[in-house]
Amino acid sequence: MSVHPDVLVIGAGVIGLTTAVTLAEAGYRVRIHTAEAHDQTTSAVAGALWGPWLVEPRERVLPWAETTLDVLRNLAATPHSGVRLASGIEISNASHGPPDWAHLLPDRRPLSPHELPPGYAHGHRYTAPLIDMPTYLAHLADRLARAGGTVEHHRIDSIEQVTRLADCVVNCSYSQCPRPGSDEGHAVRPGAWTRLSYHRLSYHRRSTSATSAGLVSGCSVESLGSIPAASPPCVL
Numbered sequence: 001m002s003v004h005p006d007v008l009v010i011g012a013g014v015i016g017l018t019t020a021v022t023l024a025e026a027g028y029r030v031r032i033h034t035a036e037a038h039d040q041t042t043s044a045v046a047g048a049l050w051g052p053w054l055v056e057p058r059e060r061v062l063p064w065a066e067t068t069l070d071v072l073r074n075l076a077a078t079p080h081s082g083v084r085l086a087s088g089i090e091i092s093n094a095s096h097g098p099p100d101w102a103h104l105l106p107d108r109r110p111l112s113p114h115e116l117p118p119g120y121a122h123g124h125r126y127t128a129p130l131i132d133m134p135t136y137l138a139h140l141a142d143r144l145a146r147a148g149g150t151v152e153h154h155r156i157d158s159i160e161q162v163t164r165l166a167d168c169v170v171n172c173s174y175s176q177c178p179r180p181g182s183d184e185g186h187a188v189r190p191g192a193w194t195r196l197s198y199h200r201l202s203y204h205r206r207s208t209s210a211t212s213a214g215l216v217s218g219c220s221v222e223s224l225g226s227i228p229a230a231s232p233p234c235v236l
């Protein structure tokens with residue numbers, strides 16, 4: 001018999017899986033409903049380098065980024081997680097001031113002129129987590145299964161369709177799903193990946209996390225604190 005979950009997570013990309021894993025490992029009964037398997041998501045084809053770019057609001061993003069950096073540094077020591085620490089260079093033709101996360105990477109330093117590739121005027125070298133996403137998503141899916149979480153393959157057409165299924169629904173479908181009570185209804189409307197940064201901004205403000213592999217730990221921790229003990233269903 002299927003157990004009534006405490007939390008229903010929509011989506012099995014890096015945001016959905018991380019949210020589900022964190023909640024399941026904290027003792028919640030978690031189920032994911034996803035239209036695609038994790039290896040078919042946008043997350044599976046991401047770069048994926050840690051870095052809090054193009055994400056707001058900064059006063060919340062930076063603590064999430066720091067937490068996630070710690071999590072990813074620890075995962076780099078975990079066999080088969082797909083996470084490793086990579087040293088590389090970031091180069092450009094324009095001079096930029098230091099990003100507001102520069103202090104989180106202690107070895108970040110400017111490149112000297114002879115280190116710059118031809119045609120580039122500015123650059124920095126630093127070490128940051130770099131993630132093989134198919135491996136990392138499989139690692140998260142495995143952790144979810146070991147923590148008792150389940151995954152079902154369904155496309156959700158509206159939030160009303162699922163609010164009765166759990167006390168809390170966390171929308172990690174990378175969508176513009178309005179909250180209950182909104183005049184726009186509760187349709188789940190995934191966006192094209194080219195509009196990804198924009199959508200991620202509205203997602204962060206609404207509920208939880210930051211970008212992709214970058215800041216997902218903060219997401220789940222915040223969601224955890226928001227789960228009500230009883231109905232009405234909450235939609236994050």
Ligand SMILES: Cc1cc2nc3c(=O)[nH]c(=O)nc-3n(C[C@H](O)[C@H](O)[C@H](O)COP(=O)(O)OP(=O)(O)OC[C@H]3O[C@@H](n4cnc5c(N)ncnc54)[C@H](O)[C@@H]3O)c2cc1C
Nearest residue numbers: 011012013014015035036042043046047048049156173212
């Ligand atoms: C080429 C490329 C490189 C990138 N490089 C980086 C990088 O270096 N660093 C970085 O931080 N980010 C990077 N990104 C961005 C990163 O990939 C995304 O921010 C991240 O994958 C978003 O994860 P997500 O879980 O929110 O969405 P997705 O991975 O898109 O997952 C969405 C999930 O929701 C499900 N879903 C959608 N609609 C429904 C529905 N109606 N019903 C049920 N399920 C639904 C989908 O099936 C899927 O499981 C890159 C992206 C690309 C494309």
